[in-house]
Amino acid sequence: MALNSSPAARAVTLEVRHRRENGPLSARARHLREVFGVETAEETVALQPVTVTPRGITLITGFSGTGKSSLLRELCRRTDVRTVADLPPIGPTDRVVDLFDSDVEETVSWLGRFGLGEPRLMMSRPEHLSDGQxxxxxxxxxxxxxxxxxxxxxxxxxxxxxxxxxxxxNFQRACRFLDLDAVVATAHEDLDDFLCPDDHIRLDFDGTVGRTTGTRVPGERIEHWIGEEFTERAGDRADYETLAGYHYRAEDERWIDWENLVTEVRTVRVRGLLVAVKVFCRPFPREFEALPTLRRINESVLCQERVIVHPAFRGLSLNARMWPGTEPGTAPRQRILFAQSALGRLFPFHLRAGYRRVGHPSETPAQEQLDLADVLRRHDPGINPNSTKAITALLRSAPDDVLSEIRATAAAAFDLATRRQIVFLADLAGADVRQEDLAFVSRASADAARTADPESLAVMVETATPYRMAGFVREWAPEHGWRVAAHGSDDHTGTLAAAHR
Known part of the structure; x- marks a missing residue:
């Protein structure tokens, strides 16, 4: 069925005919025959012969009733082709992630290419999706x-x-990367610039057929469209909160210290509608810059804390935009950008934004962190140890002896996790780690765990429990700053192709 594995796909000439039974006419139909002087036809040729070479992307357009669906049906009759009718039925308990026979990692990466790489969405029942989804x-x-x-x-x-x-x-980009041929039909004439078809066939009511050969560069129009109608500018906390509900952990938000950590918010709008937001933070609060190690890290590293894209605009590589210091007079002193993401482990979308992947401490959790998760599960077997909401509920209801046990275990795990993160970030910054600074952090962690109320302790516990994330780094380049050449790459798509080899 791999039509494009041969040097040239076979051209198919299609002729659409409508066949009708020449049965007896009703009284009203006979009246119309007399009024207009016409007879019914047993067979009519609806379209001029159309030659279709199923290579690349073919777009068929025309008003409703011009024969688009008939042409597709004839193509399906004459060639080996997959259609919606060939898809396996969706089972009564299937979730979106269950509809693919690849492993979970490949499925997440695959769905991400089609703008569906959002955990809650992938866990949803298909009938709960919007029409677009x-x-x-x-x-x-x-x-x-x-x-x-x-x-x-x-x-x-x-x-x-x-x-x-x-x-x-997104569809044309996936097809071209994966060597897929596609013939699509629609009554709309506004997709040519975005689908970039190799062949565009236009049908009319009189059966005539027009066609144009594609000359557009895939992705060129999308850049013009974004540059033309999309506006990038500075944002604020209110912008973040507008889109926060679209983040996959929206109901269990990891704490963001807007007063001490957030340095800048960048946004993208289309015709005034907020469609993307990105939040940047310093790694440590300013008061910790009294420690030379942490001060050097803050001077060298900036963290991309959050990036949220409106569901309708996912897949446009908007993460490859919204860089810090792009307003006049706001250039950051940091020359290293760091991002960490749980979703990035399965769908490394940061690579398309010019990041490179680096090892992350959370990928090899320490024993103290595993012990903390075990303690939580011993007192609540069904708990999600990475949910501050669930942890807070446990801490509020726990008797004093259980609370003391969790507090002590959390202190050790949080201390170790924090020190590992400091060493990791110092390595990115090229900074030496002072043991005196680590010792101070250990004392501060112990004091914080001992005196924290349940809500604050829950944040410490959630931070210290094993929660594997991928790490990504970008370095500032003198020739283009943070901007991404060609707005990113498709380096991450190797996993997508692997499922088809």
Whole structure:
């Protein structure tokens, strides 16, 4: 079925005919025959012969009723092609992540390419998705069958046009990376610039067929579109809170110290609508800069703490924008950007923003951290040890002896996790680690754990329990600062192709 594995895909000439039964006419139909002087036809040729070479992406457009669906049906009859009808049925208990036969890591990476790489969404029932999300899912399932030819009728037809353009762009990018051929049909004429078809066939009511050969560079229009209608500028906490609900841990937010840590907020808007936000932080509060090691880290490293993109605009590499210090007079002194992400372990979207992956301390949790998770589970077997909400509930209800045990175990784990993070960040900064500074941090950690109220202790516990994340680093470049050449790369897509080899 890999049509493009041969030097040239076979051209197919299609002719659409409508066949009708020449049965008896009703009284009203006979009246119309007399009024207009016409007879019914047993067979009519609806379209001029159309030659389709199923290589690359073919777009078929035209008004409703011009024969787009008929042309696709004839193509499916004449060639080996995958359609929605070929997809396996969705089971009564299936979640989105269950609809793919690859392992979880590959599935997450695959769904991310189609703008569906959000944990709660992947855990959802398919029927709970929005129309746009379900359309993305259908395309992801079709494309997951490997190289070959796929056909999609009513492509993005029932979606708002902004969502349709984003999906068209992501779809063509996936097809071209994966050597997929696709023939798609829609009544809308606004997707040409975003789908960048190799062949665009236009149908009209009189059966005539027009066509143009693609000359657009994939991705070129999306850049123009973003540059034309998207505005990047400084933001604030209110902007973050506007989109915070779209983050996968929105209901269990890891604490962000807006007073002592946040240095800058960047945003992207389209026609005034906030569509993306990115929050930057210093690694440690300013009062800790009295410690030479932490001061050197703060002087050299800036952390990308959060990036949130509106669901309708995912897949446009907006993470490759919104860099710190881009306003006049706001250039940061730091020359190293660090980001950490649990989602990044499975879908390393930071790579498309010019980051490189580095080992992260959380990937090899220490025994003290494992012990803390064990203590939590012993007192609440069903607890999520990475949920501050669940931990707070346990701490509030725990008797004094249990609270004391958790407090002591958390103090040791938090101390070790903090010291490991300091050593890790100092290595990124090229700074020496002073043992006196680590000793001070240990004392401060013990004091904090001993006196913390349940809410504050829960944050310490959640920080110290094993929560594996991937680490990513970017260095400032004199020639273009933080900006990404060509707005990122597809380096992460090796996992996507692996499922099809």
């Amino acid at each position: 379900y359309h993305r899912l259908t395309l992801a399932r079709l494309a997951h069958g490997g190289p070959g030819l796929i056909a999609v009728d009513e492509f993005c037809s029932n979606l708002d046009r902004t969502t349709a353009k984003v999906i068209a762009h």
